[in-house]
C-alpha cells in the first residue's frame with residue numbers, strides 16, 4: 001500500500017570529484033594515472049637532460065602545475081616542500097605515495113592552473129612538464145604563474161609543442177589530434193607554447209627547442225627552459 005504522506009526519498013548525488021573547470025573522467029583518469037606511472041621512466045629518459053637543466057637550483061618550496069604521478073619529484077632539492085596544483089583526483093594517490101618515497105613534503109590543491117588559490121607574489125619557483133598542452137587555457141595559466149611568482153621568481157618548464165609546418169611530425173599531429181586529445185584528456189600537440197611563453201609578459205625567457213625520437217610521433221617536438229618574472 002502506498003502512503004501518500006510519505007516524504008519523497010531524497011535523491012543523493014555523489015559529490016563531484018572534479019574541481020571547477022576540470023572534468024575528471026573515471027576511466028580515462030585512471031588510465032592516464034596508470035599510463036604515466038608505467039611510462040614515466042621512458043618519457044623521462046627522453047626528457048631528463050633538458051629537465052635537469054631547466055629544474056636546476058629550485059627553491060626549497062616549489063609549486064608544480066599538473067604534477068601527475070610525480071615525474072618531477074626527483075628534481076626537487078632534498079628536504080623540499082611541494083605544492084601540487086593537480087585537479088585530477090585519479091593522480092592523487094600515486095602522487096602521495098611517490099612523494100612519501102622521496103621524502104618530499106606534499107600539499108595537493110585540487111584546483112586548475114587557470115585559477116590557482118595562492119596569493120600574489122608568494123612563490124619563488126613554479127615548474128611544469130607536459131601540462132600546458134593539456135590545460136584548457138594556457139594563456140590564463142601563464143598569467144596565473146606570473147601572478148603568484150614574486151619579482152625575480154622563476155617558472156621552469158619542459159613541454160611538448162607544435163612541429164614546424166609541412167613536416168611529417170606536423171601532419172601526424174594534425175591527423176591524430178582527435179583520438180590523441182580523447183585518450184590523453186584534452187592534450188593538444190598543436191600548441192605554439194614557445195610563442196605563448198615568449199609573449200606572456202615575463203621579464204626574460206630562455207628556452208630551447210629540441211626533438212626526441214619516440215614512436216609517439218606527435219609528441220616528438222619539445223621545448224624546455226625558464227622564464228623570470
Ligand SMILES: C[S@@+](CC[C@H](N)C(=O)[O-])C[C@H]1O[C@@H](n2cnc3c(N)ncnc32)[C@H](O)[C@@H]1O
Nearest residue numbers: 066067068071088112113129130131134135136
Ligand atoms: C600529461 S600529464 C603530465 C603529468 C606530469 N607533469 C608529467 O610530466 O608526467 C598532464 C597533467 O596535467 C594535469 N592537468 C590537466 N588540466 C589541468 C589544469 N587545468 N590545471 C592544472 N593541471 C592540469 C593533469 O591532471 C595531468 O596530471
